[in-house]
Amino acid sequence: MGVQIVTAQITINLPQANISARTDFTATLASGTYSSIVTLLPTFSVRANTAAFSSTVGTSATVPLNAVRIRLRSIGSLSLVGLGNEVTLSTTYGTLYTALANLGGGAVTADYRVVTSSHTWNAGIFSTPIQFRTGALSPNQLTPTTPTLVLSVPAFIAPQATLPVVSIPINTLAMFRAATGVVANTAIAVSTTVPYQLQLRAGTAQFSFSTGTAYNQLPTTGVNLVNGTLPNIPSAGTIPLSSTDQSLSPAGGIAVPTANNQTLTAAFSISQTNLRTGFVQAGTYTVPITFTWSKLPSAYPTNTPITVPRTSTLQVVVSDMSELAANQQQVSLAFTAAADYRQGVAVEMANHLRVSKTTPYDIYVRATGSNFTSTSGEFPVGVLRIGPTAAQTGVGTITLSTTSQRLVTSADPVIDRPIGLRYSIPAAAVSQLLGQPPGVYTAEVIYSFTAL
Structure with missing residues (x-):
């Protein structure tokens, strides 16, 4: 006589929106079939067979079991909404539902609630075998008894949809005399599940210029007189603006931030020498700029690049001063x-x-x-x-x-x-x-x- 081991896979596809917003996500999923035994009043329980969700694709990170909560929704035609318990997944059996009367058999569905706020999510596929049982006397009336519970975490980089204009006002003569020059910061909200590189480029090699004041000749000011950097990212470099992409991030990229959300500070500075070289004429100096986020090639999914651009405008506004x-x-x-x-x-x-x-x-x-x-x-x-x-x-x-x-x-x-x-x-x-x-x-x- 042979023994048949029945296994299956229950997959939770975690949406990007819930990761970014740190809101719970619930998936109602088929979870097996219950075979009724008339003489028994079953008690449905569940546990994980490993200490954590382990990565099968993408990363060496793990996901704690308690990020997932399970509640039975229905057995056959019987709705269990409002009945039973929600079980926080662990390696110890937790009781989902205790029947008060004989149950008919049928398909079993369950709600799987992922508490996204409990974890920093790395893109990848994570799994753990879970085990259902229906009581100590007849524990395996729900098949498959040890399905694999899979968490699929999407790879994404999501900067804020619209970036503000970056303005550097030059409105006192003291700014031209300051040894440190001038600097303006802009904040950029980013949500991500992958490490990334951030590049910056200017739309043109020179600023366009407009003014309502008198001038002898239009200034031709190169964008390279402005430097860019990420002051809140350790080891980030400083680059002069250019019409070609240049990396703002460290060589190893920027890691997935805690809670999957961060606010980048992009700083644009002009030295005292460069102010006097290119920005003495009163008026507005304008250039479009593009930030581009790119997934590190080694990050999951390795064969699928992720590139996300966002455009903004950099302005240097020089007042009429004397x-x-x-x-x-x-x-x-x-x-x-x-x-x-x-x-x-x-x-x-x-x-x-x-x-x-x-x-x-x-x-x-x-x-x-x-x-x-x-x-x-x-x-x-x-x-x-x-x-x-x-x-x-x-x-x-x-x-x-x-x-x-x-x-x-x-x-x-x-x-x-x-x-x-x-x-x-x-x-x-x-x-x-x-x-x-x-x-x-x-x-x-x-x-x-x-x-x-």
Whole structure:
């Protein structure tokens, strides 16, 4: 006489949505056939025959038994909804249902509830043999008695559907002076069951540019002046943006996160040097960017690539800003010798003005009054000439008056440009000083970006 061992497979296909949302999933599945014995009142029990779900495909990870709960739903035509117990799977028998009367035979269905929040899921196929019994006296009236319970965990990478625009505002001149440059972060929610690589690329090699302000020429700023990194991922590198894909993740990829969900921080930075090189002109610099998540080739399923792109936009927004400062608040021209009255006098002030302007600019100068004055006399401000030092370019020479006159015309945007100026009273103007009482004569001079 032969002995027939009947086995079967009960497969739970765990949905991606439940893994991502950490919500329970219940599958109602055929679980065998009950053969009635009229003289017995069966007690249905179940246990696992191994200590955990072991991986059959995909990963070396295991799944704890208690991630699955089992409840009988029906036996033949008898509904057990609301009756019986839900059993947390373990290696010890748990009672599913105790009959109070004889049962007819028939197909058995059960609800298999997977508590997704109890575990971090790795893609793969996991299984354990389970054993049903119907009582100590006649334990094997449900066939197959030892089906294999299979958990099929899908391989997926699911970044958030829409990524926000990444904006780097440049709205103070101090940002151009900060040794650390500027940085902007964006958060990206990701759910996954596989380790992955993350790549980043720009849509073009240069930023497009738009502005409502004046400009001398449109800037041609390369995207490589901006760096990208993942500051909350250990060992992640820093890359200059490029129109080709570059890896943001470590060489070994990014592991499946705890609870299958993580928030990546993508940081975009511009160094002080690169700010001054490519982003001085006020306006908006824009480039499309694409993040691409790719399953590691070694991860399950090994012959099926998973690639998920998400697009966004990177903007650098430079405000219209200006600053004009005089580094020396007092300029002195001294007549101390007879030769000064014959030849005139002059003084050069290196780095006299410091100019910062994110649009093209003019610089004007004027006196607030028509005369140099002292306690005992006065003479016209028109004796004074203001012009460039010998080493200074891009600056004109004017004769001082109370009318604003242009020293610099339509200069390009700049940060902290030093301008050296020469103050002089030429020999031809000295005659207007003759006969004045000795003393200190003063006049106030104003520099401005507009004619005042």
